[in-house]
Amino acid sequence: MTKLILVAGARPNFMKIAPLMHALKDHPNIRPVLVHTGQHYDVKMSGQFFDELNIPAPDINLEVGSASHAVQTARIMEGFEKVCLDEKPDAVLVVGDVNSTAACTLVASKMGIKTIHYEAGLRSHDRNMPEEINRLVTDAISDVFITTSADADENLLKENIPAEKIHMLGNLMIDSLVEQLPKAGNTDLKFDLLNRQAGIEIGNDFREKEYGVMTFHRPGNVDDRENLAGLVKIWGKISERVPLVFPVHPRTYKNIQRFDLQKAIDAFPHLYFIEPLGYLQFIHLVSRSLFTLTDSGGIQEETTYLGIPCLTVRPTTERPVTIWEGSNSLINVQEIEPEVNRILSGKGKKGNVPKYWDGKTAERIVQMLMKEI
Missing domain, CATH: 3.40.50.2000 (Glycogen Phosphorylase B;)
Known part of the structure; x- marks a missing residue:
């Protein structure tokens, strides 16, 4: 049985993790371990989402709470290292671009654990945004890259990430939206x-x-x-x-x-x-x-x-x-x-739905995980 740690830390992470937890429920080959870093700790910013999205209670909650970027990141790394030592996972999957994303990827990478980044390759090209730094750090050391759109693939290729490590599989946020x-x-x-x-x-x-x-x-x-x-x-x-x-x-x-x-x-x-x-x-x-x-x-x-x-x-x-x-x-x-x-005046932009934003991304990711871990 392959053990996979999934990391959630802040509000947007929960909508991305939820479809994956549902798709991995009772999976015959992959055992998910849900780690909540507690980066957002107010019930309206975290706990309520687990209830509404029907996610099981986290297996582990680091409860790091609010702090400066440096202090919060350090607390997450310290707590997550202990988790990895205790759980001995085969892989760690992080989502998004919050402090928890970069911190847990850094810990896992240094411990020789395969790291998977969902929502890889997104770039604002604005380093004044803390999230942009987290994206760059995470993608610089991840092993497998799951993207939501073609532009993210292009960004990773420009950063010399091998094409075979990049998987455009769709948008988990849309999975949650379609279901809910x-x-x-x-x-x-x-x-x-x-x-x-x-x-x-x-x-x-x-x-x-x-x-x-x-x-x-x-x-x-x-x-x-x-x-x-x-x-x-x-x-x-x-x-x-x-x-x-x-x-x-x-x-x-x-x-x-x-x-x-x-x-x-x-x-x-x-x-x-x-x-x-x-x-x-x-x-x-x-x-x-x-x-x-x-x-x-x-x-x-x-x-x-x-x-x-x-x-x-x-x-x-x-x-x-x-x-x-x-x-x-x-x-x-x-x-x-x-x-x-x-x-x-009735001239608002409508647009189209991008490729693979169809509510079936979690299924595609699980199929990919079967091959990668």
Whole structure:
């Protein structure tokens, strides 16, 4: 029996791990061991996802918690080394681009354990993003590379990764989305508003395709007072034309309070700030929206599959296929209002679904693992 450690550390990892855990359940040749590093430890950012996505409780939880990049990475490495010594796995599979991804790959590689990186080859070409450093480090020392799109293959080939080690098998996020959409559609869309004695209900206060969804948490957008204040003004102005619903990331909410911007937000009655959502509620919210306005990564893929216009407020994206083929547009802050106006006038981008984004990626990965480990 081959022992495979799967590593999850942060919110996006869970949606990628879930289909693999389902596909490996009761597998005759591969025994999965699920390790949760605890990089995200709040129930809304981790535990809730295991419940909603029907993932079994982690076999091991390192519970590293929040810290600086260096301290958190060191804690993960220290804890994961002990796991590898105890479990003696035949291979370690990491996903995505968070600190846990790079830390666990480094530990396994130094211990001579075969390392497999799912979502390999994605590049923003912006080293100001911590995730880009994690991607580069992970791919520099991995043994097997699973990619989600052709551009990721091209990036790896340019970095002298042998073609036979690269496997374009599709997108696990879409596997989770396809499986969970029916269940998500039955979740409640009533939300309490932060700092207001009121709430909203999608379908009552406003209907499907009559609102936008926002997610912002990138340091370049929310860690600088002037930048965040500028965004608040733009959000407010847009909300006068179309309601905006924002499940606020803890980092963003903390800075809103720190920069004393809550009053500016409260001045706009249709700018709805709510608590972070579980996966099912969030997907339900997005699937009924007219558009999304974001600086996040995964939502670019989900909206591409759903055919919903997505405006990504970043200088670069590591998921260019969502622009070339999908419904995503990469914009700067000054372009937010004109692009939203285009959507409101019925000219929003739709796009197509990329190859292998079909809900069957986990099956293909398991078939590949049978040959590789």
